[in-house]
Amino acid sequence: MSVVPEVSPDGKKLTIAIKGRFDFSSHQHFREVYERIYPKPDAIVVDLKEATYLDSSALGMLLLLRDHAGGDDADIRVINSNSDVRKILGISNFDKLFDIS
Template sequence: MSVTSRIDREKGVVTIAIDGRFDFAQHKDFRNAYKDVAPGSMRFVVDLSRASYLDSSALGMLLLLREHVGGDPDRVRLIGSSEEVRRVLKIANFDRLFRLD
């Protein structure tokens, strides 16, 4: 269970990768991955390809990231989610708030 981030200044992208369960235990690490990035300066990609599970607190964390970037749906992409994770995202209508790739 971990959250890692990588900043590509050339492309203007911060990639946040989730490995394992995405739940409240990752709150601090997830927030630290984006809190020092000036809003509007970068785009974010949340890589869920290694996420085995997400709960309502994870959904809340994704909403906080969306709020951090000003609510612009083009600034946050969720990529690589498994069928189970994607199902949770769609049930919560996150496909209307984020780009799911």
């Protein structure tokens, strides 16, 4: 499992690519990635294109990211999720908290 951050040249967008299993083992690294960025980016994209698995701790990590980014005012998109991951996000009502595509 790896977490790969990429900040846009203007510093306004952070993309976090998740590769492999997105579970509790990635908690510390995932959190460090977004907490280290200063100033906070205006937008955050979580790219799940290469994520093979997502569990309840990953859902919790997404909620912590949302809180860190500003809660209801945060601009966070979850992109490239496969059908299984999208189903989990939908059942968990995360489509009401995040822009999921």
